[in-house]
Amino acid sequence: MSRARRAIILAVASALGLFTAAGVPGGRGARVEAQSAPRPNVVVILVDDLDSRAFARMLSLGLLPNIQSAIVGHGVTFTNSFVTNALCAPSRATFLTGQYSHNHGVLSNAPPNGGVTALDDTRTLATWMHAAGYRTGMIGKYLNFYGGIDVNRDGTLDIEDAKYVPPGWDDWEVLLDPSTYLMYQYTINRNGSLVSYGSASGDYQTDVLAARAAKFVDDSEASDAQPFFLTIAPAAPHSELWPAVPDKIYSDAWRWTIRPAPRHAGTITVGLPPIPSFNEADVSDKPAWIQAHPLLTNTDMTFAQRKYQDRLGAMRAVDDLVGSVVQALVRDDELANTVLVFTSDNGFFIGEHRLAEKLTAHEESIRVPLVISVPTMTRAQNSTALVLNNDVAPTIAELGGATPDRALDGRSLVPLLSDPGSSAWRRRFLVEHWPIESRTLGVFEVPLFAAVRMASLTWVEYQDNAGSREFYDATTDPYQLTSLHDSTNADRVSQRQVMSQWLGGFRDCGGGTCQTLEFWVAR
Numbered sequence: 242m243s244r245a246r247r248a249i250i251l252a253v254a255s256a257l258g259l260f261t262a263a264g265v266p267g268g269r270g271a272r273v274e275a276q277s278a279p280r281p282n283v284v285v286i287l288v289d290d291l292d293s294r295a296f297a298r299m300l301s302l303g304l305l306p307n308i309q310s311a312i313v314g315h316g317v318t319f320t321n322s323f324v325t326n327a328l329c330a331p332s333r334a335t336f337l338t339g340q341y342s343h344n345h346g347v348l349s350n351a352p353p354n355g356g357v358t359a360l361d362d363t364r365t366l367a368t369w370m371h372a373a374g375y376r377t378g379m380i381g382k383y384l385n386f387y388g389g390i391d392v393n394r395d396g397t398l399d400i401e402d403a404k405y406v407p408p409g410w411d412d413w414e415v416l417l418d419p420s421t422y423l424m425y426q427y428t429i430n431r432n433g434s435l436v437s438y439g440s441a442s443g444d445y446q447t448d449v450l451a452a453r454a455a456k457f458v459d460d461s462e463a464s465d466a467q468p469f470f471l472t473i474a475p476a477a478p479h480s481e482l483w484p485a486v487p488d489k490i491y492s493d494a495w496r497w498t499i500r501p502a503p504r505h506a507g508t509i510t511v512g513l514p515p516i517p518s519f520n521e522a523d524v525s526d527k528p529a530w531i532q533a534h535p536l537l538t539n540t541d542m543t544f545a546q547r548k549y550q551d552r553l554g555a556m557r558a559v560d561d562l563v564g565s566v567v568q569a570l571v572r573d574d575e576l577a578n579t580v581l582v583f584t585s586d587n588g589f590f591i592g593e594h595r596l597a598e599k600l601t602a603h604e605e606s607i608r609v610p611l612v613i614s615v616p617t618m619t620r621a622q623n624s625t626a627l628v629l630n631n632d633v634a635p636t637i638a639e640l641g642g643a644t645p646d647r648a649l650d651g652r653s654l655v656p657l658l659s660d661p662g663s664s665a666w667r668r669r670f671l672v673e674h675w676p677i678e679s680r681t682l683g684v685f686e687v688p689l690f691a692a693v694r695m696a697s698l699t700w701v702e703y704q705d706n707a708g709s710r711e712f713y714d715a716t717t718d719p720y721q722l723t724s725l726h727d728s729t730n731a732d733r734v735s736q737r738q739v740m741s742q743w744l745g746g747f748r749d750c751g752g753g754t755c756q757t758l759e760f761w762v763a764r
Contacts, residue, residue, distance in 0.1 A: 282461075282579040283370075283637050284566060285472045287336065288559055289329065289382060289479035290552075290599065291585035293322070294514060296610040299553055302511065307564035308612075312581045316614030317622050317661045319654075323694065324630045326673050327587040327599040327606040330356050330385040332630055333474075336586070337365040339634035339649040341671060344751045348675035350385040355675075357384035357392050364646050366634045367409030370470040373643035378412035378457045381450050381474030388417030388430065404433045412460075414453050416446075422482040424500045424555075445502045447475045447555070451562035455569040462573035470641065473566070477559050478552040491534065494597035495544035501554030508557065509550040513542075518593040518605075518720040526724040527594065528709035530688060534595040545592050552591075580640060581614040582633065594721070602672045602692035602701045602711070603721055615658060624657050626666035627694070650755040667759045669695040671747035693744040700740035712737055 299305045300313065324332050326342040334340075334347035337360070342348050349355030371377050391398045393405045406413040413432050420427035424447070425440045438444040454473045461469040480497040500506070513519060520537045537545065563583075570576040588606045590596040599606045611628060613636070631651030638645050639653040657663060672692040688705040697715040710726035712733070725733050746758050 279578060280374075280468045280642055281640055282468050282570075282575055283375075283470045283582065283640060284458075284570075284579060285336075285582040285584070285633070285637070286559070286563060286566075287333070287381075287472060287474045288556070288583075288585045289474070289476050290587060290589045291478055291556070291610060292588035292590075292605055293608045293610050294605070295478075295549075295553065295556075295589070296585075298511075298514065299556060304509075304553065304557060305560045307560045307567060308583060311563060311567045312583050312612050312614040314621050315616050315618045316581070316612050317624050317658055319611040319613075319624050319626065319628045319657075321625055322584070322609055322611035322628050322630075323607045323670065323672075324587050324609055325607075325671060326675075327601065328674070329586055330359075331675075332586040333382075333384050334360050335630050335651075336633055337367065338647055339366075339631055339638075339645065339651040340647060341631065341650045341750070341755060342673055342675065343749065344648075344650060344755075347384070352386065352390060356386040356390065358386070358390055358394065360384060362407040362409075365407070365409060366637060366643075366645075367407065367470075369409075369638050369643035369645050370641050371409040371411065373638075373641050374467050375641055375643075376411050376461050376464070376467050376469040377409060378414075378454075378469065378471040379410050379474070380412075380414045380453050380457065380472070381416060382421055382476050383407075383415045383474070386418055387415065387421075388428070389419055400435075403428075403435060404430060406430070406433060412457055414450075416476065419482075419484045422476050422479055424476075424481060442503050445558065447477050447558040447562055448502060450475050451558075451565040454562065455565045458566060458569035458573060458575065462575060468578075468641070470637065473562065475559055475562065477555040480548070491597070492538070492541050492544075495537070495541045495548060495592075498544075498548040498551045499555045501551055502558040502561075505554045505557040507554075509553045511550070511553070513546055513549050513591065516593070516720060518722060520592050521594045521722065524594065526726075528688075528703060528705070528711065529707060530686065530705070530709075531594060531596070536595060537592055542592070549591055552589075577616050579616065581616075582612070582637075584611045584630070584633065585609040586630075600674055600687045602674070602690065602694075602699060604699075604715070604719075607672055607694075613654065613658060622661045624661035624663075626657055626661075626663065627670060627696075628654060628657070628667070629670055631670075648752045650751070652756055652760075668762060669693055669743055670759050671744070671750070671755070672701075691744055691748055693740050693747060695740060695743065698736060698740060700737060700744060702741070702744060712740070 330350045331342040331347050334345045338345040347355055347359040352358055367377050388403045392402045403417055415430050417428045425444050428435055428437045457471055481499050524532050570579050587599045588609050590605050593605045632654050635649050635651045635653040639655050674690050676689040688703045690701055690703045692701040699713045701711040703709040711724045712726040713721040
């Protein structure tokens with residue numbers, strides 16, 4: 242461990258009150274006597290389909306008081322946080338591996354090249370933290386198709402697949418497909434036993450997960466033998482999906498919604514944000530697949546409005562979940578020794594550019610909340626550094642003194658926790674989408690693409706029949722209303738050439754080369 246890195250770890254550990262004179266708490270390369278120093282508990286709240294704009298609006302309206310007080314108010318909010326594949330399973334696999342999709346192999350939501358069986362679950366953040374001495378817990382949503390596919394890889398789809406617990410997890414309480422996206426009448430694999438829930442108000446999914454998470458904290462305190470790493474992954478605010486109700490047309494995307502908890506039903510009355518990209522009037526600059534989507538009708542907009550309010554309403558129960566977990570941490574005298582992470586697996590469209598869902602390289606799709614709390618911070622802090630979901634696993638591993646057995650594409654955010662204003666950080670990154678399973682609702686399909694994001698610039702290259710391109714400058718066009726891919730301006734032509742060259746290098750980066758490309762600075 243370099244002197245600089247050691248100093249960073251000590252700075253964060255000092256803020257948490259986690260080290261003694263013996264040295265760094267369990268860090269790689271730390272002296273042997275440091276291993277007995279206390280290490281932080283880590284609790285991750287990973288929500289589903291929450292875009293940054295909705296998150297910021299809820300905070301501003303005071304609708305997330307627990308998240309505000311316990312996490313935002315005592316941590317670093319990363320205002321330029323992005324995912325590198327805006328789809329559930331690939332993003333969640335990145336959370337567990339610290340790698341781009343093309344390196345961890347989970348390219349989409351569905352088999353054979355996506356979903357739960359595409360992940361090598363013998364080498365994940367769970368196994369790293371478990372090996373480092375942590376008690377590990379997973380509560381909520383895992384990867385797509387878990388419970389409905391041959392996940393134990395024995396050649397037979399049977400009850401044993403529903404009972405399968407991946408390596409590294411000490412407490413496993415995970416939703417089973419196809420019931421994952423139901424707020425009632427779902428099934429959970431609880432450490433190998435299947436537990437089904439009904440339609441009573443007390444069966445509301447987010448509340449059940451909250452109770453199980455609080456119990457995990459209490460049980461960890463009762464043993465008091467090791468620090469813990471807990472991931473809580475509610476399905477909210479993802480739309481509920483009923484397997485027996487197929488979608489047939491694109492406007493179905495607006496009709497699917499999520500039921501808030503009964504206590505929150507009807508409590509959200511704000512309208513869709515009045516932004517210029519909503520139901521964009523002129524998409525002639527966009528690729529043909531976007532142009533194929535008609536303007537939203539009045540009926541579509543009525544359903545979209547309801548969906549927006551329901552999504553925000555469902556997030557209120559997630560805030561209550563955070564409150565329950567924090568209460569357990571306080572009750573067990575662990576809050577001052579716990580790092581809290583709040584983030585989402587991808588962003589979400591609700592009518593911007595006439596689009597629904599996610600999948601693309603547009604801001605609404607890839608920009609997500611990321612807040613990491615350091616409990617003894619006396620005020621909220623912001624970092625404008627370009628950070629990725631690729632970075633979460635390396636951060637947690639470093640804080641826990643765990644040793645990854647993969648070549649990480651992400652980089653630990655520990656330096657930014659101790660110095661949020663640092664400008665010595667990532668300069669560019671890759672966004673990828675694989676069309677192996679590109680369909681979500683109705684006829685929403687996105688061609689294969691790769692994109693590079695560099696400061697305010699986004700360059701997208703599609704592999705479709707037209708060789709479509711998109712190019713945006715967020716400085717002059719924050720809502721991405723006008724693509725500059727055909728601009729003859731000399732500066733824009735030069736920018737496109739540079740971006741395309743970077744993208745060529747990113748397409749198959751790995752083994753440390755991704756970080757080199759992301760952080761390279763011309764001298």
